[in-house]
Amino acid sequence: MIRVLVLSLVTLSAVVAWNISVFFATSEGWLKSPIVKSDSAPAFAAAAEEAVTDEHTGNLGMILIEDGEVAERYFMSTGTPVDGSSVYQVASLGKWITAWGVMVLVEEGAIDLDTPISEYLTRWQLPESAFDPSGVTVRRLLSHTAGLTDGLGYDGFERAEEVQSLVASLTRALDASPGNSGVVELGAEPGSEWNYSGGGYTILQLVIEEVSGQSFAEFMSQRVFVPLGMERSTFNHEEAIRLGLAQNFNLNGDTEPFRWYTALAATSLFTSADDLALFIKAQATPEGQSVLSGQSLELIRTPHASQMGADIWGLGAMLYAQNNDGGYIIGHDGNNGPAINTVARIDPATGDGIVILSTGSEMLATELAGEWVFWKTGNIDSLMFLMSFEAMLLWMGVGSLIIVILAIAFGWRGRRPRLH
Template sequence: MTRILITVLATVLAMALWTGTVFIGTSQGWWKTPITDSAASKDFVVPVRDKIAAEHRGNLGFALIEKGKVIDQFSVSSGEPVDENSIYQVASLGKWLTAWGVMVLVEDGLVELNAPVSKYLTRWNLPDSDFDHSGVTIGRLLSHTGGLDDRLGYDGFDTPKDVQTLEESLTHAEDASPGKNGIVKVGGEPGAEWKYSGGGYTMLQLVIEEVSGLSFADHMKQRIFEPLGMTRTTFDHDEAIAWGLAENFTTTGKTEPFRWYTALGATSLFTSPADMARFVAVQSPSGSQSVLSQETLTAMASSHATSMGADVWGLGVMLYAPNNQDGFIIGHDGNNEPAINTAARFDPATGDGIVVLETGSPLLATEIASEWVFWKTGNVDNLAFAMALESMFLRILVGCVIIFLIGLVIGWRQWRSSRIRTGLSNKASGESSF
């Protein structure tokens, strides 16, 4: 019986060790190889072009940045031609720029990061809850740690006449993504955990309007886009349409109209690959921009939120992976149905970065950008880890089943051997009694 118990314990321990090994190995990239063994940028671009040729279904714009300079860029299309100046709707990637719109007001002394958001709102306020709303600060909204539980996700509207006001959308977003109730409220202790909130950025959009006295689109144009020389970037739908939009492809290769949004700051930035590359490049150590101070940029790129023990968010930026220089690869991704996928990654220490804007393939931009992170740093970025979860759990399950079956066979043999020995012992005892 003792041997069987030891086998059971050993089986449980082996399953635990297997689970831990697979989890750590996946997060550390033990089974992953870089897209190229070469450190040369031209050799990185070659397999990227191959991947795009094999997988893209719509429009795509690509830019590679080194030391604050764009060293390679190209565009591909399955429809009308596109180039580096073509306008894409980039979904949640716009949150990174919305954060800049907030931070210029912080530097102006008009907004405090640690102040409750309610201090700046007169047109709308959070509904009552069981939590202290004074903890819902500007900084926590930027880092998704304000305790909001909306997890929005906006699907947008068919026509401009359907678009809600900001106040209406915050109360109940009629274009909430599937599975979300569209209500922005405090559902947890502010500051206790990271929980993604599109509604938090819609609140920040309202803060910008209330504090600046301008429409959100005008504030962003005057304070961010024009000073940075981003001449093909806007939150104004009409302006973007007047410039001419790159076709919006679905996963089946068909085209469909772009959607209209109330939640501009959360999900409806229009920009070009060239402008987005410029936005990344000017943040390099050798870059030239006077919109935000280096102190502010450093604060934005520092950890303000963790999840599963990993640093995941700064102020308005995702922290994808360590950059091996006491900092992080930062940036943002965007996804809107049916198949808008955008990604930008940037290393503040080197000025290197990548921009991929595309429609038609749900995760192609994110996959390419994540490959860049692993190629540059040897570290798996957080979104690449998230994309690997399904295969990781399958590997864990298969391994644990095999370990369990091995343990079961060993235990059965031990039990059978024990029964045989017991039988022989009983037989021997019976014979000796005569």
């Protein structure tokens, strides 16, 4: 009996040790090597270009920034050529820019981060809930900690005529992504947990309209894009058409039009690689732009939400990984149908950054940006960890099973009677 107990404890300890080792090997990149050994931007660009050539059908634009200046540019397309001025719909990446619009109003004193959003709304209010709506604040909406459980995800509409009003979309979005009801509601205690909510940013779109007295697209153009010199950026689909859109490729290599959205703040920014380069450079050089103060920029990248013990979100910006200088690589990714994948990331401490806009691949831009973060810092970013999660669980399961089988075999062998 003692032998069985000891063997069981040893087996359990081995399983726990194995799973802990696999977790840290995945989260810390113990077995991972940078995409390129050289620390030069041209070397990284060459490695990225090789990956794009091997894997990508569609179009893609990439800009690398070193010390606040453009260091490398790479563009490709299997259709109409693209360049730094080509305009893409960038999906959820627009949430980061939306946060700048919100912070403009915060700096003016028109919005307070910790005032219940109900005080700013006249056209719509959250539906009744078991939870206290006064805890739903601008700060929590920006950081996805307001207790909203919509899980949106908007798929958009094929034609402009189908687009709902903002109030109708908040009540029930007809273009909700599969598996979501489209209802924006309070399903958890505000401040208790992190839940990604596209609906929260649609509420912020309404807040900006209510407080500013302008349409969301007009406000963002006048108060963010024009001051930053982002001449090929808009939340207005018709204006984006006039600017000239890059082709939108699906996973089969065919083209189709970009979709129309009510939820502009959450998922329908149109911009170019050159404009996004201007935007991310502004994160590291507050003295070079007049939109937000350095204090607001610092607040945007201050941790406001965490998962599994890791800080993952500021106010509108994702915190991808520690930058080894007391801060974080920050930015946002965008991903939407049919195959839109966009990224913009920067280390504010160094002014190093990356922009990738693509259509035609599901996650290539995110994967390359994750490689850039690891190349720069030696740290696995949060999205790269999530993409490795299934493989990590598989290794945990297989290793644990092997340990248990070996333990059973060892125990069974020990019980066999000896022949004399």
